[in-house]
Amino acid sequence: MKPTVSTSPFAVTEKPPLSRPRFPFLDLKAQHASIAAEVAVALARVFEGQQMILGPEVTALETELAAFLGCRYCISCASGSDALLLALMALEIGPGDEVITTPFTFVATAGSIARLQARPVFVDIDPATYSLDPNSLARAITPRTRAIMPVHLFGLIADMEPILEVAAANNLPVIEDAAQAIAAAQRGIMAGNFGVIGCFSFFPSKNLGGAGDGGMLSTNSTELADRLRVLRAHGSRKKYHYERLGINSRLDTLQAAILRVKLRYLESWTAARRRNAASYRRLFADAGLSSCELPAEPDGSRHVYNQFVIRVDDRDDLRRYLTAAGIPTEIYYPVPLHLQPSFSYLGYKSDDFPEAELASKHVLSLPIFPELTPAEQSAVVESIADFYQA
Ligand SMILES: *Cc1c(COP(=O)(O)O)cnc(C)c1O
Numbered sequence: 039m040k041p042t043v044s045t046s047p048f049a050v051t052e053k054p055p056l057s058r059p060r061f062p063f064l065d066l067k068a069q070h071a072s073i074a075a076e077v078a079v080a081l082a083r084v085f086e087g088q089q090m091i092l093g094p095e096v097t098a099l100e101t102e103l104a105a106f107l108g109c110r111y112c113i114s115c116a117s118g119s120d121a122l123l124l125a126l127m128a129l130e131i132g133p134g135d136e137v138i139t140t141p142f143t144f145v146a147t148a149g150s151i152a153r154l155q156a157r158p159v160f161v162d163i164d165p166a167t168y169s170l171d172p173n174s175l176a177r178a179i180t181p182r183t184r185a186i187m188p189v190h191l192f193g194l195i196a197d198m199e200p201i202l203e204v205a206a207a208n209n210l211p212v213i214e215d216a217a218q219a220i221a222a223a224q225r226g227i228m229a230g231n232f233g234v235i236g237c238f239s240f241f242p243s244k245n246l247g248g249a250g251d252g253g254m255l256s257t258n259s260t261e262l263a264d265r266l267r268v269l270r271a272h273g274s275r276k277k278y279h280y281e282r283l284g285i286n287s288r289l290d291t292l293q294a295a296i297l298r299v300k301l302r303y304l305e306s307w308t309a310a311r312r313r314n315a316a317s318y319r320r321l322f323a324d325a326g327l328s329s330c331e332l333p334a335e336p337d338g339s340r341h342v343y344n345q346f347v348i349r350v351d352d353r354d355d356l357r358r359y360l361t362a363a364g365i366p367t368e369i370y371y372p373v374p375l376h377l378q379p380s381f382s383y384l385g386y387k388s389d390d391f392p393e394a395e396l397a398s399k400h401v402l403s404l405p406i407f408p409e410l411t412p413a414e415q416s417a418v419v420e421s422i423a424d425f426y427q428a
Pocket of ligand 1: 117118119143144146189215217238240251
């Protein structure tokens with residue numbers, strides 16, 4: 039008799055996962071359905087006007103976002119990555135300069151530094167918040183340090199008070215990578231108001247996402263706002279006169295029109311994400327899943343849950359089990375930046391940032407989008423409980 043070959047990824051002794059109705063990790067179709075009519079009106083208005091780059095629609099978005107964030111100026115650009123690049127350019131950071139940041143982030147954070155031929159200098163993360171550890175900051179400062187770039191990872195603002203203290207003591211500007219943290223706050227202050235410049239992204243998966251790429255800078259400095267407007271438009275204030283070396287990084291008028299519609303819903307979507315996070319906390323507690331570490335929400339912080347990230351043992355096995363059970367998950371981020379080939383020239387090695395490396399092996403992002411239903415959330419937690427009890 040031929041031996042039977044199992045195609046199941048699960049050992050025969052393991053209990054197979056219960057298969058459930060599928061739902062996505064992020065349901066942008068559901069979001070669009072709820073605002074489709076308003077978006078159509080906004081798009082028609084832009085097509086009728088045929089101004090497709092910048093213009094009054096973009097200025098209106100900038101004004102509305104500045105009011106929302108409580109900052110003096112917002113300057114839009116083509117992406118969150120460009121926002122980071124423009125911020126560094128506005129501070130005249132270039133070859134030989136060092137900028138301190140975290141290795142546990144999206145590539146664009148350090149990429150923007152490297153693209154200007156400055157050097158990303160990494161410091162390890164606080165394992166509880168996944169953001170730059172303020173205690174490691176001071177010893178990373180050298181005479182070449184020109185800026186500090188904390189990242190408000192997953193929607194939680196980095197511990198800004200000690201970071202700003204070190205920055206002030208060393209006379210260094212802080213640039214916030216707030217791409218994942220629009221509407222997040224700490225001690226009543228919104229992301230984008232802590233540093234000299236805040237950088238936001240309208241990538242579709244962000245809490246305020248466009249229909250494509252887009253980005254935004256926030257600042258309370260008139261001088262920096264003016265410089266950023268010049269830099270995003272080829273370095274020109276007056277057509278065909280170039281006062282600085284700039285780039286082409288303007289926001290499409292169509293994106294601005296869509297984002298203005300979505301901005302009106304941002305508070306209710308944020309509230310829904312926070313409600314979903316609270317539900318997860320209850321469900322995990324009820325299931326007695328003490329082996330899963332849930333996201334920290336330090337006192338005085340308003341987490342906006344761009345991601346709901348748990349920390350677990352057997353992460354890869356759990357993820358495989360959940361996938362088979364129809365539960366979508368993601369890993370942000372599987373490889374910290376200091377171990378990426380594109381940054382090997384920096385000379386970092388394994389164990390240089392142990393907390394970032396541990397996090398990359400143990401984190402798992404669960405669905406948290408605003409339209410997620412209670413039944414779907416229960417299915418997520420039940421499947422996790424099944425895995426650990428199997
Ligand atoms: C998304 C993101 C960016 C880049 O934004 P894009 O708009 O995709 O260029 C930068 N930093 C972080 C932390 C991000 O999550």
